Amino acid sequence: MSIVLTLKKALVIAKKDVKTYYSKPATLFYGVVLPFAMFGAFLAGRPCVTEDYRVVGVTALSTFFGGTTVEAVILPLERRTGTIDRLLLAPVSLKTILLGKSLAGFTFSFPITLIVLSIILPFAGFWNLNAALLVVAVALSVLSACALGLAFSASAEDIADVMWPMNFVRFFMIFFAGVFMPIDEIYAFMPSLKFIAYLIPLTYSVDMIYQSIVGVNNLTMLATDFAVLIFSIIAFYYIAYKRFAKTLT
Amino acid sequence: MRSDVNVAIEARNLTKRYGKFTAVNGLNLKVFKGEFFGLLGPNGAGKTTTVRMLTGLLTPTEGEALIMGVNIMERPLDVKRLMGVVPEVSNIYVEMTAWENLLFIAELYDVPRDAAVERAKELLEVFGLYERRHDKAATFSKGMRRRLAIAAALIHNPEIIFLDEPTSGLDVQSTRIIRNVLRKLNKEGVTIFMTTHFIDEADNLCGRVGIINRGHLVALDKPERLKQTIGGELSIEVSISPIPSLEDLKVVGGDVVRSGDKFRIYTRDPSATLSKLTGLADLKGWKIISVRTLTPSLEDVFVKLTGLTAVDVERLELVRPSGRRRRR
Numbered sequence: 001m002s003i004v005l006t007l008k009k010a011l012v013i014a015k016k017d018v019k020t021y022y023s024k025p026a027t028l029f030y031g032v033v034l035p036f037a038m039f040g041a042f043l044a045g046r047p048c049v050t051e052d053y054r055v056v057g058v059t060a061l062s063t064f065f066g067g068t069t070v071e072a073v074i075l076p077l078e079r080r081t082g083t084i085d086r087l088l089l090a091p092v093s094l095k096t097i098l099l100g101k102s103l104a105g106f107t108f109s110f111p112i113t114l115i116v117l118s119i120i121l122p123f124a125g126f127w128n129l130n131a132a133l134l135v136v137a138v139a140l141s142v143l144s145a146c147a148l149g150l151a152f153s154a155s156a157e158d159i160a161d162v163m164w165p166m167n168f169v170r171f172f173m174i175f176f177a178g179v180f181m182p183i184d185e186i187y188a189f190m191p192s193l194k195f196i197a198y199l200i201p202l203t204y205s206v207d208m209i210y211q212s213i214v215g216v217n218n219l220t221m222l223a224t225d226f227a228v229l230i231f232s233i234i235a236f237y238y239i240a241y242k243r244f245a246k247t248l249t
Numbered sequence: 250m251r252s253d254v255n256v257a258i259e260a261r262n263l264t265k266r267y268g269k270f271t272a273v274n275g276l277n278l279k280v281f282k283g284e285f286f287g288l289l290g291p292n293g294a295g296k297t298t299t300v301r302m303l304t305g306l307l308t309p310t311e312g313e314a315l316i317m318g319v320n321i322m323e324r325p326l327d328v329k330r331l332m333g334v335v336p337e338v339s340n341i342y343v344e345m346t347a348w349e350n351l352l353f354i355a356e357l358y359d360v361p362r363d364a365a366v367e368r369a370k371e372l373l374e375v376f377g378l379y380e381r382r383h384d385k386a387a388t389f390s391k392g393m394r395r396r397l398a399i400a401a402a403l404i405h406n407p408e409i410i411f412l413d414e415p416t417s418g419l420d421v422q423s424t425r426i427i428r429n430v431l432r433k434l435n436k437e438g439v440t441i442f443m444t445t446h447f448i449d450e451a452d453n454l455c456g457r458v459g460i461i462n463r464g465h466l467v468a469l470d471k472p473e474r475l476k477q478t479i480g481g482e483l484s485i486e487v488s489i490s491p492i493p494s495l496e497d498l499k500v501v502g503g504d505v506v507r508s509g510d511k512f513r514i515y516t517r518d519p520s521a522t523l524s525k526l527t528g529l530a531d532l533k534g535w536k537i538i539s540v541r542t543l544t545p546s547l548e549d550v551f552v553k554l555t556g557l558t559a560v561d562v563e564r565l566e567l568v569r570p571s572g573r574r575r576r577r
C-alpha cells in the first residue's frame with residue numbers, strides 16, 4: 001500500500017478515535033485536566049527553579065502525560081469491546097492501525113500543549129522563543145510519548161493493566177529526566193548516575209523544549225535531541241508492533 | 250498446489266492448539282462459491298476458533314486458510330477486501346451513531362463516499378434501523394446492535410460473509426430479519442459461512458452443514474443426506490395419558506426419550522413398535538392421545554455424531570425453546 005493510502009487510512013482511524021474516545025473520563029482526566037492542573041500548580045508553586053525552567057518542565061510534562069495516556073486508554077478499550085476486530089478484519093495493515101492510534105494521541109496532546117503554552121507564554125515572558133522550533137519540539141515529544149504509550153498498551157486487555165506498569169515507568173522517567181529541575185541539580189549528589197538521564201527520551205524532549213523557549217545554546221545537543229527523539233519513536237513503535245502482532249496468535 | 254476456481258473458502262489441515270489443548274484439530278473443508286454453509290456444534294466445539302483462523306484474526310498452529318484460493322496469512326489485505334465478517338459479539342462502536350458506524354467501516358474498505366451513503370441507507374432500511382440511524386448505538390438493544398454489526402459487515406458488498414452465531418440470544422424479530430437477509434444475500438450469489446449451535450437454524454438455512462465436536466469435524470454434507478446416513482432409524486412420537494414412566498415404556502423396545510410431555514421411541518420398524526405400544530396401553534389402561542412417526546431430524550444426526558444425548562441437546566439449548574418438538 002502506498003504511503004498516501006496508508007496515511008489516509010490511519011487518519012480515518014484517528015478521526016474515529018477522536019470522535020469516540022476523547023470524551024472518556026480517563027482520557028479527559030490524564031489528558032486535559034492533569035496537564036492544566038500541573039501547569040497551574042507548578043507555576044503557582046514555590047520557585048525552586050527559574051521561571052523559564054518551570055515553563056519548560058510543564059510543557060514537557062504535558063506532552064508526556066497526554067500522549068502516553070491517550071494511547072494507554074484507546075487500544076485496551078477497543079480490545080475490551082471487541083471493536084479492535086473491526087480494524088483487524090478490514091484491509092488495513094497492523095502498522096497502519098498503530099499509526100492511526102498514534103495520530104489520535106497526537107491530535108489530542110499536541111494542540112492542548114500548544115494552547116496551554118500560548119496562554120502562559122505571554123504572562124511568563126517570551127525569552128528567546130523560537131516558535132517554529134518549539135512546535136517541532138512539542139510535536140516530536142508528543143509522538144515519542146504516544147509511541148511509548150502504544151508500546152505499553154499494544155497487547156493489553158484492560159486499562160488498569162497498562163496504567164500500573166506505565167505509571168511506574170512514567171514517574172521514574174519524570175523524576176530522572178530533569179523535568180522538575182535541571183539534571184545537573186538532580187544528580188548533584190551522585191554525578192556518576194547522570195547517565196540514567198541520557199537513557200531517557202524525555203530528557204531530550206526537555207532539552208529541545210528548553211532550547212526553543214530560552215534560546216538555542218548548544219547545537220550539538222539540539223541535533224542529538226532530534227536524533228534520539230526520532231529513534232525513540234521508531235523503537236517504541238517497533239515494540240508496539242511486535243506486541244500487537246502477538247495478539248493474533 | 251492450485252485450488253479449484255469454484256472454491257470460495259478452504260481449510261487445509263487447519264489446527265489450533267493452546268498449549269496441550271487442541272481447540273481445532275486438522276480441519277479440512279471446502280466451501281464453494283454461492284454456498285450457504287453452516288458449521289454446527291455445541292459450545293466450546295471450536296466454531297469461533299475456526300472462523301477466526303479463516304478470517305485472519307488468529308494464526309493457525311498448523312495448516313492454512315485459503316479465501317478464493319489465496320492464503321489469508323500471506324496476502325491478508327487483498328483477501329480481507331473480499332469478505333465481510335460478523336463476529337460473535339456485536340463489535341460496533343457504541344459511542345457512535347448507526348450512521349457513523351457504517352460510514353467509518355466504509356472508509357476503511359475504500360468505498361467511495363456516494364456509494365457508501367447509498368448503501369448505508371439501503372442496509373439500515375433492510376435491517377429496520379433507518380429511523381434510529383442518528384442514535385448512538387449505545388441506546389440500541391442487543392438485537393439492534395447485532396443487526397447493525399451485520400450491516401457493517403455488508404457495507405462493501407463482500408463476496409463472502411462469515412457470521413459467528415448471528416442469531417444467538419436474540420429476540421424473535423431480529424432473528425427473523427437476519428435470517429431473511431441472509432437467505433436473500435445467498436440468492437444473490439453471496440457465499441455464506443455461518444456458525445450456529447441451533448440445529449434447526451442449520452437445517453433451515455444451510456445448503457450444506459459441517460458438524461464440529463471437540464475440534465473435530467465429524468460430519469460434512471447436505472442436511473438431507475446427513476439425515477439419510479443414519480437412515481433406517483425412525484422414531485415415533487407419542488403422547489399418553491396419564492404420563493407413564495420411562496421404565497414402563499422401555500418394554501416396547503428401542504431407545505425411549507422423554508421430551509416435554511411426549512415420548513420419542515426410536516425404532517427400525519415403526520409399525521411393529523406401534524402395535525406393541527397399543528397392546529401395552531390396553532394392558533396398563535393408558536390412553537394414547539397422539540401418535541406421529543418422524544423421519545430422522547438433523548438433531549438426531551447431531552445427537553448420534555456428537556455422542557450427546559437428546560437430553561443434553563435440550564440442556565445445552567441447542568434447540569430454541571420455541572423450536573420444533575420442544576413445545577411444552
Ligand SMILES: Nc1ncnc2c1ncn2[C@@H]1O[C@H](COP(=O)(O)OP(=O)(O)O)[C@@H](O)[C@H]1O
Pocket residue numbers: 267270271272290291292293294295296297298299
Ligand atoms: N485463547 C484461548 N486460550 C485457551 N483456550 C481457548 C482460547 N480460545 C478458545 N479456547 C478453547 O477452545 C475451545 C473452542 O472454543 P471456541 O472456538 O470459542 O468454541 P465455540 O465457538 O464452538 O463455542 C474451547 O474449549 C475454549 O475454551
Ligand SMILES: [Mg+2]
Pocket residue numbers: 296297298337413414
Ligand atoms: Mg463461539
